[in-house]
Amino acid sequence: MTAARRLGAEIGPYLFGFLTLFLAWHVAAQHIVQSILFPPPLLVLEKGVQLTASGVLPQHIGASLGRILVGFACGSALGLPIGLVIGSFRLARQILEPWTEFLRFIPSVAMITIAVIWFGIGEQSKIFLIIYTTIFTVILNTAAGVSSIAPNKLRAAQALGAGRWQIFALVALPATVPFILTGMRLAMANSFTTIVAAELISANEGLGVMLWNGRMFMLIDEIFLSLVCLGLLGFATDRLFRWGIYRFAGRYAPVT
Amino acid sequence: MNLLSLRDVEKRFTPRRGADYVAVRDFNLEIAEGEFFCLLGPSGCGKTTILNLLAGFEQPSSGSIALEGRLIEGPHRDRGVVFQGDDSLFAWLSAVENIEFGLRVNGVSARERRRRAMAFLELVGLHGQAAKHPPELSGGMKQRIQIARALANEPKMLLMDEPFGALDAQTRSHMQQELVRIWQATRKSIVFITHDIDEAVTLGTRIGVMTAGPGGRLKGVIAVDLDGERDRTDPRYLAYYKQVHAMIRDEVAKANLREAS
Numbered sequence: 417m418t419a420a421r422r423l424g425a426e427i428g429p430y431l432f433g434f435l436t437l438f439l440a441w442h443v444a445a446q447h448i449v450q451s452i453l454f455p456p457p458l459l460v461l462e463k464g465v466q467l468t469a470s471g472v473l474p475q476h477i478g479a480s481l482g483r484i485l486v487g488f489a490c491g492s493a494l495g496l497p498i499g500l501v502i503g504s505f506r507l508a509r510q511i512l513e514p515w516t517e518f519l520r521f522i523p524s525v526a527m528i529t530i531a532v533i534w535f536g537i538g539e540q541s542k543i544f545l546i547i548y549t550t551i552f553t554v555i556l557n558t559a560a561g562v563s564s565i566a567p568n569k570l571r572a573a574q575a576l577g578a579g580r581w582q583i584f585a586l587v588a589l590p591a592t593v594p595f596i597l598t599g600m601r602l603a604m605a606n607s608f609t610t611i612v613a614a615e616l617i618s619a620n621e622g623l624g625v626m627l628w629n630g631r632m633f634m635l636i637d638e639i640f641l642s643l644v645c646l647g648l649l650g651f652a653t654d655r656l657f658r659w660g661i662y663r664f665a666g667r668y669a670p671v672t
Numbered sequence: 673m674n675l676l677s678l679r680d681v682e683k684r685f686t687p688r689r690g691a692d693y694v695a696v697r698d699f700n701l702e703i704a705e706g707e708f709f710c711l712l713g714p715s716g717c718g719k720t721t722i723l724n725l726l727a728g729f730e731q732p733s734s735g736s737i738a739l740e741g742r743l744i745e746g747p748h749r750d751r752g753v754v755f756q757g758d759d760s761l762f763a764w765l766s767a768v769e770n771i772e773f774g775l776r777v778n779g780v781s782a783r784e785r786r787r788r789a790m791a792f793l794e795l796v797g798l799h800g801q802a803a804k805h806p807p808e809l810s811g812g813m814k815q816r817i818q819i820a821r822a823l824a825n826e827p828k829m830l831l832m833d834e835p836f837g838a839l840d841a842q843t844r845s846h847m848q849q850e851l852v853r854i855w856q857a858t859r860k861s862i863v864f865i866t867h868d869i870d871e872a873v874t875l876g877t878r879i880g881v882m883t884a885g886p887g888g889r890l891k892g893v894i895a896v897d898l899d900g901e902r903d904r905t906d907p908r909y910l911a912y913y914k915q916v917h918a919m920i921r922d923e924v925a926k927a928n929l930r931e932a933s
Contacts, residue, residue: 566757566759566760568755568757568759568760569759569760569761569762571727571729571747571753571755571760572753572755572760572761572821573773573777574728574729574746574747575727575728575747575748575749575751575752575753575822576749576752576773576774576777576778576821576822576825577748577749577774577777577778577825578773578777579777582777586773586776586777587762590762590764591762591763591764593764
């Protein structure tokens with residue numbers, strides 16, 4: 417099979433799946449519901465083209481994505497070492513677990529009000545919320561990964577003459593990578609929920625703002641456009657993440 | 673002086689509740705340079721405890737274990753360990769990188785360790801599999817990597833904990849032949865833990881039989897005077913088999929009785 421055909425066989429069913437989704441939407445909107453409150457996909461697409469040309473849509477998308485990426489990167493960078501420490505040392509786990517176990521049950525959406533009071537309605541409050549939503553997922557998965565390393569791996573390394581630090585860097589850390597990446601993937605998905613909620617309440621731009629304005633001014637097609645963008649962006653970032661894992665960390669976690 | 677000596681070794685574990693559990697007691701054994709010593713015993717007799725003590729993963733509660741006259745105080749590169757399961761391999765490293773690991777942590781240059789690792793890859797018969805990762809290899813191949821990884825580090829001896837226990841019968845039999853070949857090529861002293869009489873008679877130059885646990889001891893040691901590849905239909909092989917079997921039969925019965933109650 418040629419490369420092009422293999423790619424086609426891989427992507428073909430996917431494209432077909434998307435096509436059925438939009439087809440079902442089209443049929444439902446045009447022939448079943450037939451209401452101005454449920455615009456068909458072509459109308460939403462038209463709106464999308466129009467808002468892209470005027471630069472409004474890219475601005476909203478850019479604002480939401482930018483917040484997610486900064487918050488996600490910071491949250492992961494903070495969560496990873498904390499998770500490693502919790503997973504490695506019993507005492508650290510005993511001390512830090514009350515923190516993580518208490519805070520992770522307060523939904524990031526519930527933190528919106530306090531975030532706005534503390535950090536204002538600007539970028540800081542959104543980034544704070546994304547960090548908040550990311551950090552616990554990354555901590556928990558990383559710690560679970562460290563504590564699930566097969567004891568024989570550590571013993572083998574000891575018997576081969578590895579010191580404490582070498583065992584950490586050359587065995588514990590790489591053995592934990594699949595868990596860390598899984599945690600980050602979950603955190604990325606949660607970030608989308610949080611950013612929309614935060615932007616609904618206080619922001620000047622972003623996909624959440626688009627949703628809110630749509631409701632205020634009865635711009636149904638803009639609401640739908642925002643929803644479609646969220647779905648596609650979430651899908652695209654997740655695929656990108658998976659591709660990244662496959663491409664750069666495949667030896668740690670063969671992705672299926 | 674013997675290579676390895678165990679004197680009055682006892683290991684007890686203190687559980688969170690209940691009385692102390694004595695895994696092994698009164699354990700005395702001397703192993704000479706170049707021996708292939710098989711430690712045979714029924715399940716739960718404490719043979720894995722002995723291996724963990726020899727490897728230095730655990731410390732004896734009393735008594736002493738010494739390698740070349742020096743007390744064993746913890747894991748050290750002078751004792752290479754081959755585990756039963758494949759979970760001791762580093763799945764993110766290729767076969768040759770796994771074999772290099774010991775040399776890498778001991779500061780051998782990249783070029784030199786690759787050269788040595790390739791030689792040991794060759795020795796264990798994994799030519800052409802250098803770039804494969806453990807999940808891509810069969811059970812037998814993974815155990816070959818473990819053996820090469822331990823040997824490449826140039827230990828004074830090898831400790832093997834039922835390394836072929838998880839393999840199918842054909843692969844196990846083949847791996848036994850391969851291990852004998854490797855042992856003959858390197859003349860490295862081996863302590864080999866097993867519960868399989870056939871395996872012990874096929875491999876060992878001496879066989880130590882343990883009593884049933886708890887508190888397992890060495891019941892007796894049989895020197896196996898068979899050279900070269902051992903033939904299971906050879907009357908001398910059968911005689912050794914019967915001798916070992918007679919020694920261990922009662923212990924297995926005791927172990928079963930204990931497990932049933």
